[in-house]
Amino acid sequence: MTVEFGALGLILLFPLIGVLFNLFLGARLGRRWVNIVGPGVIFIAFALGIWAFAKILSMPAGSELHYKLWDWIEGGSFHVEFGLRIDALSAVMVLIVTGIGAFIHLYSDGYMAHDADYARFFTYMNLFALAMLILVLADNLLMMFVGWEGVGLCSYLLIAFWYSNPEFAYNGRKAFIANRVGDAGFILGMLTIIAVLGHGGVWSLDFGTIHRHLGLFTTTTATVACLLLFLGATGKSAQIPLYVWLPDAMVGPTPVSALIHAATMVTAGVYMVARLNFLYMLAPSAMMVVATIGAVTALFAGTIAIVQSDIKKVLAYSTISQLGYMFLGVGSGAFAAGIFHVMTHAFFKGLLFLCAGSVIHGLGGEQDMTRMGGLRKVMPITFWTMLIATIAISAIPPFSGFFSKDMILAGAYGSGHFGLWIIGVITAGITGFYMFRLLFLTFFGESRVDPERLHHAHESPPVMTIPLIVLAIAAAIGGWVGLPDGFLWGDLFSRFLAPTVGTFTPTVATPGVLLSVIALAISIVGIIIAWVLYIWMPGLPYLIAWRAKALYTLLLQKYYIDQFYNLIVTRPLFFVSNWILHRGVDRFAIDGTVNGTGIALETSGAIARRSETGNIQHYAFIYLLGVIGIVAYYLFLVMR
Amino acid sequence: MVPLPYMMALSAIVFVIGVAGFITRRNILIMFMSVELMLNAVNLAFIGLASRLGTMDGQVIVFFVMTVAAAEAAVGLAIIISVFRNRETVRADELNLLKW
Numbered sequence: 137m138t139v140e141f142g143a144l145g146l147i148l149l150f151p152l153i154g155v156l157f158n159l160f161l162g163a164r165l166g167r168r169w170v171n172i173v174g175p176g177v178i179f180i181a182f183a184l185g186i187w188a189f190a191k192i193l194s195m196p197a198g199s200e201l202h203y204k205l206w207d208w209i210e211g212g213s214f215h216v217e218f219g220l221r222i223d224a225l226s227a228v229m230v231l232i233v234t235g236i237g238a239f240i241h242l243y244s245d246g247y248m249a250h251d252a253d254y255a256r257f258f259t260y261m262n263l264f265a266l267a268m269l270i271l272v273l274a275d276n277l278l279m280m281f282v283g284w285e286g287v288g289l290c291s292y293l294l295i296a297f298w299y300s301n302p303e304f305a306y307n308g309r310k311a312f313i314a315n316r317v318g319d320a321g322f323i324l325g326m327l328t329i330i331a332v333l334g335h336g337g338v339w340s341l342d343f344g345t346i347h348r349h350l351g352l353f354t355t356t357t358a359t360v361a362c363l364l365l366f367l368g369a370t371g372k373s374a375q376i377p378l379y380v381w382l383p384d385a386m387v388g389p390t391p392v393s394a395l396i397h398a399a400t401m402v403t404a405g406v407y408m409v410a411r412l413n414f415l416y417m418l419a420p421s422a423m424m425v426v427a428t429i430g431a432v433t434a435l436f437a438g439t440i441a442i443v444q445s446d447i448k449k450v451l452a453y454s455t456i457s458q459l460g461y462m463f464l465g466v467g468s469g470a471f472a473a474g475i476f477h478v479m480t481h482a483f484f485k486g487l488l489f490l491c492a493g494s495v496i497h498g499l500g501g502e503q504d505m506t507r508m509g510g511l512r513k514v515m516p517i518t519f520w521t522m523l524i525a526t527i528a529i530s531a532i533p534p535f536s537g538f539f540s541k542d543m544i545l546a547g548a549y550g551s552g553h554f555g556l557w558i559i560g561v562i563t564a565g566i567t568g569f570y571m572f573r574l575l576f577l578t579f580f581g582e583s584r585v586d587p588e589r590l591h592h593a594h595e596s597p598p599v600m601t602i603p604l605i606v607l608a609i610a611a612a613i614g615g616w617v618g619l620p621d622g623f624l625w626g627d628l629f630s631r632f633l634a635p636t637v638g639t640f641t642p643t644v645a646t647p648g649v650l651l652s653v654i655a656l657a658i659s660i661v662g663i664i665i666a667w668v669l670y671i672w673m674p675g676l677p678y679l680i681a682w683r684a685k686a687l688y689t690l691l692l693q694k695y696y697i698d699q700f701y702n703l704i705v706t707r708p709l710f711f712v713s714n715w716i717l718h719r720g721v722d723r724f725a726i727d728g729t730v731n732g733t734g735i736a737l738e739t740s741g742a743i744a745r746r747s748e749t750g751n752i753q754h755y756a757f758i759y760l761l762g763v764i765g766i767v768a769y770y771l772f773l774v775m776r
Numbered sequence: 777m778v779p780l781p782y783m784m785a786l787s788a789i790v791f792v793i794g795v796a797g798f799i800t801r802r803n804i805l806i807m808f809m810s811v812e813l814m815l816n817a818v819n820l821a822f823i824g825l826a827s828r829l830g831t832m833d834g835q836v837i838v839f840f841v842m843t844v845a846a847a848e849a850a851v852g853l854a855i856i857i858s859v860f861r862n863r864e865t866v867r868a869d870e871l872n873l874l875k876w
Contacts, residue, residue: 750875753807753868757799 162255318371325364369405390493398486427467434460470547536615550642568662783824
């Protein structure tokens with residue numbers, strides 16, 4: 137059942153108003169207005185999102201709200217409309233984007249209080265939310281691509297927000313370019329779908345239409361389309377091989393990191409796969425690739441996170457790792473589990489970043505964990521909320537991360553990916569280890585803070601701590617909507633999403649609760665190791681790093697992937713750009729032609745102008761020669 | 777009655793004198809006179825040909841030429857006087873401001 141619902145347009149309208157207001161009036165009206173309007177429009181969108189969500193709940197399962205804004209492309213039989221749609225899947229995403237986004241905006245009021253460029257900041261933030269909302273509300277692939285590109289643009293703008301620092305600007309470009317590579321895959325995937333559908337006489341990219349005409353796809357074409365689209369997802373959602381931009385994106389303001397990692401951007405890839413679940417189901421090998429890349433990325437990024445000392449870098453790699461889990465989930469066919477982890481991850485990762493921001497803010501810009509420690513007493517609210525988030529991400533029940541991670545691992549096991557399940561379990565232990573390492577280094581033990589900074593260290597103002605508390609509550613209890621089936625109210629979340637993304641049916645008999653116990657045990661082992669190394673025997677990590685120097689360096693250098701990409705991609709590209717395109721084509725060929733024309737004309741002019749002596753008798757003489765010449769010519773004609 | 781070839785030869789000689797004078801003499805007044813010579817050489821040719829062909833056309837043209845020459849002499853001399861007042865010279869090779 138599809139119902140036209142005009143309020144969907146309003147969900148987009150309010151962030152748009154925020155963008156325009158902050159862009160044109162923000163700097164003029166001053167901080168007070170920006171601080172109200174910037175977060176305010178997102179809160180209104182959140183309220184509208186709740187309204188739409190309630191409407192979905194009140195309707196029979198499988199119904200959706202639709203609102204057509206206008207006809208966008210009318211090309212003969214090819215037809216795309218700018219239409220919005222909310223079903224169970226996008227309703228959840230809208231709530232995540234606007235809900236988490238709103239509190240991050242509110243937090244930004246405090247975090248950016250000392251930055252002169254607050255109006256520009258909120259313009260970008262609102263635009264980011266707007267782009268993400270277009271992405272999740274789109275009712276066709278092409279419009280989704282608009283949002284897809286939009287979040288890419290906004291991430292670039294915000295990562296390079298402090299653009300006067302060349303390194304920050306470089307990292308912004310890196311994010312943009314890595315995303316562009318993925319976007320190329322997305323475009324090609326979209327074209328594949330158009331080609332296949334068009335071959336069968338269907339000219340539309342509407343999700344519903346694609347779903348209805350699945351019969352036109354063969355396994356091969358579906359696999360090609362899915363793999364190309366997944367390349368797009370690896371760019372946007374920071375998976376191997378395109379994850380490299382995300383750790384470097386940490387140079388942006390911390391609320392931006394929270395927004396990118398929790399509410400917007402990186403979840404886009406997971407959402408896209410879940411949205412096209414019917415297509416992916418046609419391509420088992422593509423699903424296998426998705427799941428494998430996800431699991432490998434989860435382990436890979438998790439191991440890097442172990443040795444990082446920058447608090448935000450640890451969180452960045454943990455995000456990549458958690459996104460790997462999500463892809464493991466959707467790649468195993470457990471789409472609801474993947475989206476469930478998107479949601480719980482949004483809670484605790486948003487919270488973790490905001491807590492980290494609070495620490496950084498309180499210490500006046502310090503990000504190095506080796507120069508923190510003992511902040512428990514100084515920042516009690518930040519500490520307690522961060523503790524909740526850390527427990528949640530480490531998948532300890534009854535906090536939210538446990539349920540979603542459990543559901544994903546059950547999916548991986550149930551679909552027969554036993555090896556990937558093992559990787560997932562190991563990663564769970566690593567996650568527990570590095571997250572508690574972060575917590576212990578930051579809040580426990582002796583203070584290693586610069587005394588000057590410690591003197592000024594303070595708990596953040598309420599405008600920052602309130603979002604922390606709200607998100608902490610969500611991170612603690614948010615997972616309860618997806619309890620294992622048969623326990624209390626069971627798995628409400630999967631049942632709610634079932635009409636959109638289907639139900640996961642295990643192909644392999646699972647030992648049920650034993651799986652959860654194993655994963656939980658491994659997580660706890662990870663946490664205990666962290667406790668041993670960083671609380672009980674704080675000297676031990678250095679000893680281990682010294683004894684296993686090769687491994688330590690390998691991890692510290694992030695497996696030399698950046699260097700590797702530099703060597704095979706960036707450097708050759710720079711070489712071609714500089715020596716061939718810039719010096720060869722641009723400076724030599726094009727500039728040479730243009731300047732050469734100018735120089736030739738100038739030189740000939742300089743010679744020719746000498747004939748203009750200004751002496752009238754010279755002119756008369758030349759005139760005479762001309763007359764004689766003409767007369768001679770005619771005489772010659774007559775004489776002949 | 778002077779034969780036409782004589783008339784035309786005289787006309788040509790006077791014209792060439794005018795041309796040579798215009799190109800070789802540096803004094804603008806002389807150059808000006810040379811122009812008058814050329815005009816009158818042409819007049820001579822017109823008269824001769826008109827008389828030979830027995831039409832009035834050539835004679836009418838001569839009157840036009842004389843009228844224009846008179847006007848031109850008036851304007852030209854005024855310009856030369858004005859130039860002389862400003863530059864204190866009437867040498868054509870010194871009046872060469874309008875160049876590269």
